[in-house]
């Protein structure tokens with residue numbers, strides 16, 4: 001029986017560190033953020049849906065989306081915000097489902113990294129969900145360092161998200177990333193060994 005494992009966490013909790021390791025081990029990992037980025041590029045499904053709705057004015061001369069204009073159109077208007085949330089949510093879900101179904105044909109075990117896995121109700125897609133967990137102060141420190149953010153900006157990014165603590169009770173495995181990267185990898189190795197035996 002094949003197994004699909006959902007990876008989630010919060011900003012700077014260590015999801016990419018985990019998925020890089022899984023890829024090195026030879027596993028396929030679907031990256032939801034990278035998919036969204038692809039879909040927003042010229043010709044992508046999200047790009048087309050947004051241009052169809054808002055018109056050519058949201059395209060820059062170089063062909064890419066004018067993100068600041070788009071953000072102001074969407075965030076200044078509740079109806080547009082709802083429309084955008086809904087249509088983007090639907091398209092992303094369809095495209096993720098397509099990738100999932102494709103990989104299910106060839107892979108015994110594969111992973112999907114979905115930052116909003118619980119918020120957007122993806123949990124039922126998975127045989128297991130792995131939460132990459134860090135304490136709030138470690139998360140803040142790593143976020144500030146990685147993205148060169150001031151404390152205020154880091155706090156505002158973090159406060160826009162669910163607390164990782166809230167996701168703990170929802171995940172089938174909690175991976176503790178408060179320690180070193182070696183400690184993180186050791187936990188992953190034992191989870192992988194266990195998954196192989198199932």
Ligand code: ADP
Nearest residue numbers: 010011012013014015016017142146179180181
């Ligand atoms: P995410 O993908 O969840 O946003 P990352 O994997 O990019 O998070 O990790 C956030 C930052 O913390 C990165 O700079 C990464 O190198 C660093 N990091 C991740 N795990 C550890 C760890 N165990 N010890 C120290 N730094 C870490």
